[in-house]
Amino acid sequence: MKKVTFFFLMLMAVLFIFVSLDLAPTDDVNSPAATHVSPRYIEEAHEETGAANMVTAVLADYRGYDTLGETTVIFTAGIACLLILDVRQKQKW
Amino acid sequence: MQKRFGSSILDTAIRLLVPFYLLYAVYVLVHGHYSPGGGFQAGVVLAASIILVNMVQGEEITWGIKKQTAVILASLGTFIYAGIGFIALFFGGDFLNYGVLPLGDIEPEVRALGTLGIETGVTLGVMGTFIVIFNLLTGREE
Numbered sequence: 001m002k003k004v005t006f007f008f009l010m011l012m013a014v015l016f017i018f019v020s021l022d023l024a025p026t027d028d029v030n031s032p033a034a035t036h037v038s039p040r041y042i043e044e045a046h047e048e049t050g051a052a053n054m055v056t057a058v059l060a061d062y063r064g065y066d067t068l069g070e071t072t073v074i075f076t077a078g079i080a081c082l083l084i085l086d087v088r089q090k091q092k093w
Numbered sequence: 094m095q096k097r098f099g100s101s102i103l104d105t106a107i108r109l110l111v112p113f114y115l116l117y118a119v120y121v122l123v124h125g126h127y128s129p130g131g132g133f134q135a136g137v138v139l140a141a142s143i144i145l146v147n148m149v150q151g152e153e154i155t156w157g158i159k160k161q162t163a164v165i166l167a168s169l170g171t172f173i174y175a176g177i178g179f180i181a182l183f184f185g186g187d188f189l190n191y192g193v194l195p196l197g198d199i200e201p202e203v204r205a206l207g208t209l210g211i212e213t214g215v216t217l218g219v220m221g222t223f224i225v226i227f228n229l230l231t232g233r234e235e
Contacts, residue, residue: 046201047201048201048204049201049204049205049208050126050201050202050203050204050205050208051126051127051204051205051208052126052127053125053126053127053128053129055129055131056125056126056131056208056212057208059131060131060132060208060211060212061191061204061207061208064178064189064191064211065188065189067174067211067215068174068175068178068189068211070133071170071171071174071214071215071218071219072171074218074219074222075167075168075170075171075218075222077222077226078164078167078221078222078223078225078226079164079167081225081226081229082164082225082229085229085230086229
């Protein structure tokens with residue numbers, strides 16, 4: 001079983017490395033992110049969202065769904081701690 | 094918290110400091126539109142001030158948030174965030190599109206208010222979660 005797991009992990013690693021070669025380099029000014037997404041945020045964020053802080057505009061408005069996921073992750077971590085560590089105290093929730 | 098950690102000097106010191114921590118947390122929250130900050134950071138500062146009181150005063154704690162209340166707060170925060178998304182859905186926008194909320198006529202200002210709303214939710218969620226984890230790790234059997 002361990003060997004099978006190891007084999008699949010190696011397979012995934014090779015796949016990920018193979019795919020990552022196709023990613024645009026971060027300093028490429030002609031990549032889609034640099035030609036389309038970033039200028040839009042820099043030029044329009046304040047007018048569109050009313051937030052002077054661009055980070056807040058992206059975090060909470062353009063990428064609000066992502067932040068909802070982050071909040072849910074933190075909440076889930078708290079609930080998991082509660083379920084695991086609170087067993088000895090026989091409280092009813 | 095089982096044992097008291099601080100002396101009377103520490104107790105007096107935190108009595109002076111904690112109100113400023115709380116004020117600073119609210120500042121970080123509501124000023125997140127203009128400066129670095131936002132819901133996550135404000136929640137951490139709030140939780141840190143409450144955990145500080147909890148550590149220093151131990152069992153003779155006079156002020157703080159109980160574990161049960163903290164769980165409710167964490168749930169409420171996440172609910173506020175998702176709830177604002179669903180309210181936007183009911184007013185004809187997309188999920189989490191704050192521009193359609195009935196809070197005014199100028200769209201950017203409405204969006205800013207919606208952002209503040211969800212940041213408040215994040216603050217409550219993070220604060221509640223941190224207090225719950227701290228209380229679980231340091232609490233003793235009842």
